[in-house]
Amino acid sequence: MRTVLFLVVFTLLVGALMAGLMRTDPGYVLVYVGEFAIEMSFWTTLILVFLAISMCSGLVVFARWLMTLSHIGRWWKNRRRHGDQRRMLEGLHAYSLGVWDRAAQQLIDANDASFAPGLNLQFAARAQAFNGDLDRAKTTLKQLKLAHPDSIPAADRLLADLLLHARQNVEAEQVLWELHGNAPTDGEILVMLVEACVRNNSRAKSGDLLAALGTATNITSASKQELQQSLCHSQLSQFVDHLAEGRDTRDALNERWDSIPRRFRKVPEMVAIYARGLASLGCVEEAKGVLIKALSKHWHSALIEQFGAIQHPVFEQDLVRAEKWLVKRPTDVDLLIALGRICRGLKFNIKASDYLQQAADLHSHPLALCELAELKAVMGDVTASAALYRRGLQMALSNSKKGPAS
Structure with missing residues (x-):
């Protein structure tokens, strides 16, 4: 600013000097430019030349000042960008620590200056959902789709994942079927879709999924x-549940069992469900035979649990067989629970109580505690029964807290 003021004052002084010189008229200079002739005094010409040089110098100084202003603008812009980047880093740090509300706010505030704004909003939406505000997360994903149309598939995929996490399985399945229609071979979508179908017990399109x-x-x-095994397991389990309601027959059960790929029919959990279906149709001996054959090839908790669950009818030979298994596996909790159930079915309540007590002593299994509590109530020991029910409930709640969230 001082330079500009100096130039203004200097120009005024030179102008005053020029006016004085023009009055004295010491001589003149004649300049021809094409058809035009310009006549002026020598001193005037000298002053004009000097003024022209001064103006050029002033323009150079002014240009440099403008460049300084542009540097200030760039500095201010860089400062804002650095601030947004700092907020983004703070948001990601809060996300890693599980401070969901702060993470969501920081990531949204830094979105405009982010090199990947769509990713910012996705992290923010997930943080909002994890903070318990799924509606707000949906709103953020809608903003993402409006601002970045190319992020629509990623936003819908994230929405489906958040819906599954919130146990809104029906809406999640609807979103995932739309995504599957647009990308039928995408394995990540299929993984979530299978989970949604299993949770919803969806049977209509299970064949298409397989x-x-x-x-x-x-x-x-x-x-x-x-995933295929999970689908087959869900289909068979649903079918057997319907058998218990009297909706299907033995031929229908065998047809459903035969439709399952052979490699999955050897899976213990699948065999246990098939045996449960046979038992529900009254084919108890056949169900036990299936379980005994499977147990001879592969010992599994699901098989022995189902063997003990078949209560009508129960024969002493079932007890003899299970006790032979116990000789080789004296600390098998599932086998002890099965023996307790078999003994109870045979009205051997004291023996049943001994087996169930052993199972509870080896491992505080909620099922063993509940079976023992029910037996104690039948035997008239109401106080012990209530204590065992309370202990079993506390154990079940403790196990549910330790399990992973899904």
Whole structure:
């Protein structure tokens, strides 16, 4: 600013001097430019030349000042960008620590200056959902889809994941079927879709899902088999539950069992469900035979649990067989519970109580405690029964808190 003021004052002084010189008229200079002739005094010409040089110098100084202003603008812009980057880093740090409300706010505030604004909003939406505000997370994802149309598939995929996490399985399945329609071979979508269908007990399109899993990409063969097994397990379990309601027959059960791929029919959990279906149709001996054959090949808790669950009818030979198993596996809690159930079915209440007490002493299994509590009530020991029910309930609640959230 001082330079500009100096130039103004200097120009005024030179102008005054020029006016004085023009009155004295010491001589003149004639300049021809094309058809025009310009006549002026020598001193005037000298002053004009000097003024022209001064104006050029002033323009240079002014240009440099403007460049300084642009530097200030860039500095201010960089300062804002650095501030937004700092907020983004703070938001990601809060996200890693599980401080969901702060993470969501910081990530949204830093979104405009982020090099990946769509990713910022996705993290923010997940933080909002984890903070218990799923509606706000949905709003954030809608903003993401409006601002970045190319992020619509990613936003819908994230929405489905958040809905599954919040146990809103019906809405999650609807979103995932739409995503599957647009990307039928995407393995990540199929993984979530299988989970949603299993939770919702959806049977209508299970066959389509099994076929789609065969052509799925970006998942391993082991994962494909696991998902197929999960679907088959869900289908068979639902079918057997309907058998208990008298909706189907033995032929229908066998047809359903035969439709399951052979490799899955050897899985213990699947065999246990099939045996449960046979027992519900009254084919108790056949169900026990299936379980005994499977146990001879592969000892599994699901098989022995189902063997003990078949109560009508129960024969002493079942007790003899289970006690022979116990000789080789004296600390098997599932076997002890099964023996307790078998003894109770035979009205051997004291023996049943001994087996169930052993199971409870080996491992505070909620099922063992509840079975023993029920037996104690039948035997008239109401006080012990109430204490065991309370202990079993506390154990079940403790196990549910230790389990992973899903």
